[in-house]
Each structure stands twice: as C-alpha cells, then as structure tokens.
Amino acid sequence: MSEEDRTDALFHALAHSGRRRILDLVKAMPGCSVGDVCKYFDTSRIAVMKNIGVLEAAGLLISEKTGRVRSLHFNGAPIQLIYDRWTTEYSSYWGTQVTDLKFKAEAKKRPETDA
Amino acid sequence: MSEEDRTDALFHALAHSGRRRILDLVKAMPGCSVGDVCKYFDTSRIAVMKNIGVLEAAGLLISEKTGRVRSLHFNGAPIQLIYDRWTTEYSSYWGTQVTDLKFKAEAKKRPETDA
DNA sequence: CCAATATGTCACCATCTTGTTACCCATGAG
DNA sequence: CTCATGGGTAACAAGATGGTGACATATTGG
Incomplete structure (x- = not known):
C-alpha cells in the first residue's frame, strides 16, 4: 500500500463520527470486545464491525482474538x-x-x- | 454546521489524493485560478472544480472572484x-x-x- | 459587436459507502 | 452433547461520491 493509499485510508477512517466514537470508546476501554463497542451504538452489530474493520485497515485499531472474543486496542501511530x-x-x-x-x-x- | 459535521467535512476533503494535491498546488501558487489548477490534472475541469468545492466547503480553500477569474488561496486553519x-x-x-x-x-x- | 476565455450549472452515470437481514462457524457453560 | 454467546460472511438496498459532456453565463480583447 502506497503512502497515498495509507493517507486516504486514514483520513477516510476518521471522516465518520461513528468511527471516531469507536476510537474514543476503545481508547477509554482498552482490550474491550466487539460486543462491548456495539452496546454504545443503535446501528446493527455488522455495521459496527464494518467500521471497526475500516479503522483496523487504517491501522487505528489493533485486534487480537482470544477464544471467541476479539479484544480491541487503540493505536495512535x-x-x-x-x-x-x-x-x-x-x-x-x-x-x-x-x-x-x-x-x-x-x-x-x-x-x-x-x- | 456542528463540530462533528465540520470534522467530517474536513477529513473527507483530505481523504482524496487529488484534493490533497490541489491543496499542495494552491499552497505553492497562492492566488492561482481554477484553470491553473486544472492544468495539473488529467481529469475534467468539472471534476477539479467539484473537488475545489469540497475543499472550499471544508474551509481548506478560500476563493475570491475578480472579473471572470477566481483566485484560490490555501487556508490551514x-x-x-x-x-x-x-x-x-x-x-x-x-x-x-x-x-x-x-x-x-x-x-x-x-x-x-x-x- | 464578436469571439475567445474562464467559470458555473445541469443531467447523467458508474462506483463506493453504509447500512440492513439472514445465515454460518467457533467457543464455552451446563 | 446441547445450546446460548460472540463473532464472521454473504447478498442486497439506499444514498453519497466522483467522474463525464453539454450547455449557460460573464468578462476580456480586438
């Protein structure tokens, strides 16, 4: 992925209030699960998961799966x-x-x- | 426009390599015209104008029209x-x-x- | 006036984005 | 095993985005 693509992905990920809120949530609750984040949204779990995916693609979130639970971590880099x-x-x-x-x-x- | 909307507009405007390039161009050529910017793009003038519009809506560009020429200025605020x-x-x-x-x-x- | 120039507007189209529901898989508790 | 739980995938619909050409407007030069 080129520098331009990464920049695109990053700004695109941030250009969504819901995704910015996810960042805030994960930042406030390090290691929280996908389900935890979903509790704070009216939208479907899948929509939240997709947004988590966008954030992860932009490198803003890091996830690690333990058992059936996926733990999320904020990455400010x-x-x-x-x-x-x-x-x-x-x-x-x-x-x-x-x-x-x-x-x-x-x-x-x-x-x-x-x- | 709410703070969230403005943030959306700003990140969205920046999430496009062509628009970022326009910013660079205008920054390098303060007071340049729409046509000047177009010379640096393969896409149509309309496409460039729309992107200038997006940047202007985000507050990243300021324009003033003198006669039939529109002068563009970068705004980093x-x-x-x-x-x-x-x-x-x-x-x-x-x-x-x-x-x-x-x-x-x-x-x-x-x-x-x-x- | 007449034509070229510089920009703006309109209608249209392809694609991307964002959300949905339905269904599948894996794990942990009993 | 049985089944609820947490998560993932697929297919789809509505709206936004990014591009186009055709046309309109307004200013400048001769």
Missing part, C-alpha cells in the same frame, strides 16, 4: 503520521504564510499592489 | 483544528498509554495479570 507529515509541513506554512496570504488576498483588490 | 483537538488529545495519550496498551495486550495472554 497513524494519527501521529498526520501530525508529523501534515501539521509539520503545513503548520510551518501557517505561521509564516497565512497572514501573508490574507495580505495577498487583500492586495488583489488593490491594483497597485497586485502580485 | 481547519487543519490546525485537527492539530489542536486531535493530536493534543491523542498525542498525550500516545506518549503515556500506547506503551501501556501494548503491555495490556501482552498481559491479556497471561491470566494472572488479566485486567
């Missing part, structure tokens, strides 16, 4: 990738350029300062 | 929200809990240390 790659790349930009962008946007309205 | 809310909340967790999680995951295999 992929989010850290966002932090490292995106916020670093863009935040340095924000700090210096965002104000400048606003300036340029304003400048556009004044011909004499047009870029 | 929404990503900063991710940074502030998500990475703060989760990164503090990673630092302290991830190792602990791994421990608990291992512990699950040993009955005497079962949580």
